[in-house]
Each structure stands twice: as structure tokens, then as C-alpha cells.
Amino acid sequence: MVSEALIRLWPAAGVSARAGDLELRWIDDELLVQLAELAARGVHDEAAMPFYTAWTRGTPEQVARSVLAYQWSIRSRIAARGPFSLELAVLVDGVVVGSQGAGGADWTVLKSVETGSWLGREHQGRGIGTRMRALMLHLLFEGLGADEVTSGAFADNAASNAVSVKTGYLPDGVDRRAREGVAAVVNRYRMPRATWLEVRERNATLLGAPVVLAGVDALASALAH
Numbered sequence: 001m002v003s004e005a006l007i008r009l010w011p012a013a014g015v016s017a018r019a020g021d022l023e024l025r026w027i028d029d030e031l032l033v034q035l036a037e038l039a040a041r042g043v044h045d046e047a048a049m050p051f052y053t054a055w056t057r058g059t060p061e062q063v064a065r066s067v068l069a070y071q072w073s074i075r076s077r078i079a080a081r082g083p084f085s086l087e088l089a090v091l092v093d094g095v096v097v098g099s100q101g102a103g104g105a106d107w108t109v110l111k112s113v114e115t116g117s118w119l120g121r122e123h124q125g126r127g128i129g130t131r132m133r134a135l136m137l138h139l140l141f142e143g144l145g146a147d148e149v150t151s152g153a154f155a156d157n158a159a160s161n162a163v164s165v166k167t168g169y170l171p172d173g174v175d176r177r178a179r180e181g182v183a184a185v186v187n188r189y190r191m192p193r194a195t196w197l198e199v200r201e202r203n204a205t206l207l208g209a210p211v212v213l214a215g216v217d218a219l220a221s222a223l224a225h
Helices: 004-009 029-040 060-074 128-143 158-166 193-207 216-223
Strands: 016-019 022-026 083-092 095-105 112-119 148-154 170-179 182-192 211-214
Touching: 016 128, 022 128, 029 060, 029 083, 029 095, 060 083, 083 112, 083 128, 095 128, 112 128, 128 148, 128 158, 128 193, 128 211, 128 216, 148 158, 148 170, 158 182, 182 193, 211 216
Parallel strands: 112 148
Antiparallel strands: 016 022, 016 211, 022 083, 083 095, 095 112, 148 182, 170 182
8 A cells, every 4th residue: 555655745656547347556566566476477479579678588587577677767757857657557356467658758848658568468368458558548638638649569469559449549650670689560559639539438438437537636736847
């Protein structure tokens, strides 16, 4: 349980979004350990690499430590100007199933972020990826007042591309990235606020329950100063 004192000093620590059995919650150390252990049990097929950085390579212990190191390294990057990164644990019925994040720069000026996420392999194929993205979009647009949200996925990552399409992103061209020493195509997606307003009702249907936000107003207020 995050202390009231920490939330008062660091409003991001109190952020959560809930829709029925699905919850996004700020990653405290207790949740972080569960997240690291989940990743250590596997995130994708060994022959694939869906991430820009190959953090899932290595022994289970190395993968777990990569999760710890990454999350610890970016906790302070929630600033109105400069790097902005909001990382949340994904829980279903109170069980940690993955991570959903959004990051960008100069939030106060641009109000634009790129989403990124992963699910433990044992929780894939159940539609959770689409629901957690829709919930994150609600938090970003309705809670924090985002102007634009982008996303990207390697062309051969069918699941991630499908999530962007299902949640209403617009195609935004392609990039090329080095992936484990080989050039690979990345499909880009973009959702401006105007598009979000058009697909909001469909996102509510995807979530299957009303959204309850907590701590978001306090974070938005902190980012405005």
C-alpha cells in the first residue's frame, strides 16, 4: 500500500485507473517484484523479439533484474518539461499480468506520448492487451488532457498491431529500426484528440465497464506547475 505521505509528495504514486476487473496502478516496489517475476516466466516466443530493446533476452534472473532496473531508472521522469514517463502495472482481479506505459517529452508543451506495454505470456490471448490500451487512452485523454497518443509495433508483431487497430489509432507510416543486428520495419500509429473523441464510445464498449480514475487530478495539477 502506497503511503499518503508519498502520494502527497509524489502525486504519480497515487495514480490508478479501473474498469471492472481491470486495473492500471502505479508500480510500487511490491508490484515491481511481482512484475519482474512475471517477466522471468516468459513474455514471448524465443524466436521473436517484439521490443525495441531486447530486455527479455537472458536467464530468468537477468530478465527479472532488467525489469527492476528499468522501472527504478524512470520513476522520476514525470515532469512537466523534459522527459515524461508514466509506467503502470496491469492487474486483472488483483493479479499482476503485465505493464502499460506512456512516455514522451515536454508534456506541458506537447501533451503527446507514445504507449508501450507487455503481458506475461501466461495471460496472452484473452483480450487483455486491447482493454489495457483502451484504459490507458482514457487515462491519458480524459484524465491528463493529452492532445495526441502514438504507438508503434514491428510489422511482424501481429498482436500489437491488432491492438492499435482495434482501439482506433490511425496508420501513420513506417519506420525502420535495428532489431538484434537486423533492420526491421515498424508500423507507426497515431491518435489525435479528435480521433479519440470519435472512438471514445467504442473504447467504453471494449472496456466493458465504467472507468474510475484515482489520483489523476492531483498528477495533472502537479504537471501544470
